[in-house]
Amino acid sequence: MKINRHIFTIALLLAIIFNYCWVYSQNKNNASNYLGIPSKAIIRSQNDFVTYSDTVSLKEEIPPAVRSKMKSLIKGSDYSENNLVFKVTYSSSVFIYIFKTYSFSIVRFYLIAYDAKNDRVSTISPSINGKWMENNEQGFSTRLLSEPLVEFQDFDNDNRNEIIIKERVHNGTFYNAVISNYFKFDKDLEFKKVFALESYYKTPIDDCIIRRTLKGKKVISELKCDSHDFSPVGEADLEFSRNVRIKSKNSIDEKYKGLLITGSGLNETVFINKGYSIAY
Structure with missing residues (x-):
């Protein structure tokens, strides 16, 4: 009887050890499978x-x-x-x-x-480049981002909010800006980029800031230099259909005539539909 009890005890201990090892290996595999995912x-x-x-x-x-x-x-x-x-x-x-x-x-x-x-x-x-946003635009003398970084707004009046996410962009000394990326979001949970607004742009020549806002179907551009308040420099009329189209532009200050949509150097129509994808 004592031998049988010893055999039973040993078998039970082995079963417990085996079960522990199996659970440990499964947890380790799961942790490995989701490495880098909080x-x-x-x-x-x-x-x-x-x-x-x-x-x-x-x-x-x-x-x-x-x-x-x-x-x-x-x-x-x-x-x-x-x-x-x-x-x-x-x-x-x-x-x-x-x-x-x-x-x-x-x-x-x-x-x-x-x-x-x-x-x-x-x-x-969809994703955006976050490199130049890191730690509140660390390393930049002029910070252009402001919270909130994500917003919900029904900008096309279809009774469904679009998702707007801000992106800090940078290319050398000539391009520093904030882009508001507009994504449509349907009932099937699918995203579609529908518009890109260069909401803030730092001019490389005179070190001023251009602020743009979307009001209805107009992009309103305003300029701020030194300690002065923002003042209007022009506007652009847009048409929203399958793709966004620029119908007309009206410049108040001829100096900034070419900056009513973007200072990126990209084609304006391409920019307002796709945004700025250059990253390094």
Whole structure:
């Protein structure tokens, strides 16, 4: 009887050890599979995201479907422990997860829509270049970004809010600007870029700031130099259909006639439809 008891005890211990090893290996594999993908999202009270380290806001577990989508977006060099996720509320049951990834000197923000009611995620995940936004535009003498960095607005009056996400762009000394990227967001959780507004532009010659706002179907451009207030320099009439088209432009100050849409040097029509994709 004693021998049988010893055999039983040994068998039980071996079973416990085997089970522990199996569980450990599974957890290790799961952790490895989701390397670089945070398990929790930052939820800011402002319903926004930031470009610096936020260690005080609440955090919430990320749904498995969203983490799986994030896994499909990153490649080998993107598996950084610095990657972050922000959760922004679009409606009572739909949320936008903003996935910030690092890959050497490249920083990107991906948009992932999630329907909590039906546990669905968006197929397409557009992204913006976050390199020049990092740590509140660290390294720039003039900061152009202002919060909120993400907004919701029904700019085309179809009773459904578009998603507007700001992007800091930079190219040498000649181009420094903020672009407001407008994305349509349909009931199938799909994103489509519909407009790009160069909302702020720093002129390289006189070191002034041009501010642009979209009012109805007009882009209003205003100029600020030194300590003076913003004053109008012109406007552009747009037509929104399948693609955005510039109908007319009216310049108040001839000096800035060529800057009523963008200072990027790109074709104006291409810019307002696609934005600025040059990144380095």
